[in-house]
Amino acid sequence: MTCNLVQIGTSKGVRLPASILKALEYPETFYLLFENNQIVLQPQKSRKNWAESFKEMSGNGDDKLLIDDNIDLDIL
Structure with missing residues (x-):
């Protein structure tokens, strides 16, 4: 498939x-990736159903912190 560049303000699209x-x-x-002198566009998929997944995790008790909130970040 061939496509043309179009003017978009001071840019091209x-x-x-x-x-x-x-x-x-x-x-x-x-x-947008530039590899081997080629432009590659990859759709960024939205993370669907996150709200429902978090609600389910909460109901299952799977939403506990894995790292203590009181950790001293200076030692990391």
């Missing part, structure tokens, strides 16, 4: 086809 965005479930953000 690339328009992604709606079909590609739909296949990626319309991500809001991407990781």
Whole structure:
């Protein structure tokens, strides 16, 4: 697939086809990598269902601190 650079203010951008965005479930953000002289965009997946997972953890008693709040950070 070929695409063109478009002017966006003083920057340039690339328009992604709606079909590609739909296949990626319309991500809001991407990781941009530059590797081997290639630009790679990877969708940043949102962490779905976190609120429900934390509620379930609380109900199971799995939400206890693993590290004491009173730890002296200066010794780390």
